[in-house]
Amino acid sequence: MQSKARIIFHLDMNSFYASVEQAHDPSLKGKAIAVAGNPKERRGILVTCSYEARAKGIYTTMSVWEAKRKCPELILLPPNFERYRAASKAMFDILRSYTPLVEPVSIDEGYMDVSDVEMEQDPIAFAETIQNRIIRELDLPSSIGIAPNKFLAKTASNMKKPMGITVLRKREVEEKLWPLPVIEMHGVGGSTAKKLAEFDIHTIGDLANATPGILREKLGKIGIRLSERANGIDNRVVDPESVFDTKSVGNSTTLPYDETNIEEIEKVFRRLSKKVASRLDAKNLAGRSITIHIRDVNWKNKTRSKTVSNRLYNENEIFQLAVELFHASWNGDPIRLLGVTVNNVYDKGESVEQLSIFNFEEHAKEEPILKLVEQLQTKFGKDSIKRGIKVKKKASLESKTSFSKDFLDDHESR
Incomplete structure (x- = not known):
C-alpha cells in the first residue's frame, strides 16, 4: 500500500520586526523603517528593515551610518523584543489552531505538517486561508512554501516575498534549483x-x-x-518537541572600534560571560564545552573550543576559559567581533559533578545532610524528601534577545 504523500508548509514572516512595528504604529506603513541597535556606535547594525527600505538599497546587517547615508529619510527604531515575542506567540497560536504538528524554528518562521488535516480546499487555498487570517488578526504579512518535505518547503517560501505562496515539487528540483x-x-x-x-x-x-x-x-x-x-531528499519529520531541545547558549558583540587593547578585550569577554551565565541560570542549564568566536579587522573568522570535565555554568569559569582560548589563538590583529558560546548544554539537575582536589571540600560539607536525607527516605519512603526542586526562574533581560531561542519558552504553556 502506497503511503500518503506528505504536505509540509513552511511559513516565514516577512520583515518580521519591521512589520510588527508597522502594525503597532500604522503611521509607519509605507515608509522606509529599520530596527537597529545604537546609531551612535558602529555596532549599530540593522536587524531588519521594511520592504520600502529595501527598495532604496537598504538591507539587513548594513551598518546604521551607511544606511542613513544611503537613505537619509530612513526611520530607525530600537528593538522591542517583548513586542516581537508577543506577536510570534500569537502567530504560532494561529498555526496550532489548524494542526498540532507545528515546529517553530525561530521567532518568525516554522513548519506545519498538514498531511492529515481535513481541508475543504486544495493546499494552496488552505495556505491562503492561513496567510489571510494572520493579516486579518495580526496585520502581519507572511510567505508560505508548500512541498513534500521540510527542505523544499523552506526553499519555496523564499521564492516569493512578501505575501507569496509557492509550491515546489520534487520533480521540479532539477529545473528550478x-x-x-x-x-x-x-x-x-x-x-x-x-x-x-x-x-x-x-x-x-x-x-x-x-x-x-x-x-x-x-x-x-x-x-x-x-x-x-x-536532490530534493529530506526525511526529517515536523517535530513540535524539537523547540525545547537547546544545544547551546551564546552571546556575541561587534566592538565599537577595531580593538587591540587586551584589557578592553577582556572586559568584553567579561560582559559576554556574564550574559551567557545569566541565560544558563535562567534556564537551569550547564554545558560541557565552550567556544569563542573571533572576527578580525579583515573579516576573517576564527573559532576555538575546549571541553571541560565538570559542568560549566559559572560566570568566572566561563570568562577564564574564554580568555585562555583567546590568548592561545590571537595573533595581534585588531578585533572586530567577539563571541562566547557554552555548548552541549543539559539540565543542571540531571548532572553529576566529578570530584577533584578543588571541590571535594565543598561536597564533604554536604555529607551529613545527605546522610540525614537517606535516613528520612528509609523511614518515610523515597519520595518523602528530595534534595531540591527545580524552580523555573524568570528569565533576565539578557536571556530575552532576538538572536537566541529563549523566546521559544513561550511555547511551553501552549
Missing part, C-alpha cells in the same frame, strides 16, 4: 560554498550530481546531507 549557485541553497554558507568550489562544485546541480564519496571525504556527513537536499 539545479541551475542556481550553490550559495543560494538553504544550509550552504559562505565557507561551505568556498570548499565546494575547490573541487569544482558551483551550482546546486553540481552538488546533486557530485560523487558521494568525494563529498564525504571533503565535508564529512554534512556533505552527504547536502547532496540529498540538492
Whole structure:
C-alpha cells in the first residue's frame, strides 16, 4: 500500500520586526523603517528593515551610518523584543489552531505538517486561508512554501516575498534549483560554498550530481546531507518537541572600534560571560564545552573550543576559559567581533559533578545532610524528601534577545 504523500508548509514572516512595528504604529506603513541597535556606535547594525527600505538599497546587517547615508529619510527604531515575542506567540497560536504538528524554528518562521488535516480546499487555498487570517488578526504579512518535505518547503517560501505562496515539487528540483549557485541553497554558507568550489562544485546541480564519496571525504556527513537536499531528499519529520531541545547558549558583540587593547578585550569577554551565565541560570542549564568566536579587522573568522570535565555554568569559569582560548589563538590583529558560546548544554539537575582536589571540600560539607536525607527516605519512603526542586526562574533581560531561542519558552504553556 502506497503511503500518503506528505504536505509540509513552511511559513516565514516577512520583515518580521519591521512589520510588527508597522502594525503597532500604522503611521509607519509605507515608509522606509529599520530596527537597529545604537546609531551612535558602529555596532549599530540593522536587524531588519521594511520592504520600502529595501527598495532604496537598504538591507539587513548594513551598518546604521551607511544606511542613513544611503537613505537619509530612513526611520530607525530600537528593538522591542517583548513586542516581537508577543506577536510570534500569537502567530504560532494561529498555526496550532489548524494542526498540532507545528515546529517553530525561530521567532518568525516554522513548519506545519498538514498531511492529515481535513481541508475543504486544495493546499494552496488552505495556505491562503492561513496567510489571510494572520493579516486579518495580526496585520502581519507572511510567505508560505508548500512541498513534500521540510527542505523544499523552506526553499519555496523564499521564492516569493512578501505575501507569496509557492509550491515546489520534487520533480521540479532539477529545473528550478539545479541551475542556481550553490550559495543560494538553504544550509550552504559562505565557507561551505568556498570548499565546494575547490573541487569544482558551483551550482546546486553540481552538488546533486557530485560523487558521494568525494563529498564525504571533503565535508564529512554534512556533505552527504547536502547532496540529498540538492536532490530534493529530506526525511526529517515536523517535530513540535524539537523547540525545547537547546544545544547551546551564546552571546556575541561587534566592538565599537577595531580593538587591540587586551584589557578592553577582556572586559568584553567579561560582559559576554556574564550574559551567557545569566541565560544558563535562567534556564537551569550547564554545558560541557565552550567556544569563542573571533572576527578580525579583515573579516576573517576564527573559532576555538575546549571541553571541560565538570559542568560549566559559572560566570568566572566561563570568562577564564574564554580568555585562555583567546590568548592561545590571537595573533595581534585588531578585533572586530567577539563571541562566547557554552555548548552541549543539559539540565543542571540531571548532572553529576566529578570530584577533584578543588571541590571535594565543598561536597564533604554536604555529607551529613545527605546522610540525614537517606535516613528520612528509609523511614518515610523515597519520595518523602528530595534534595531540591527545580524552580523555573524568570528569565533576565539578557536571556530575552532576538538572536537566541529563549523566546521559544513561550511555547511551553501552549
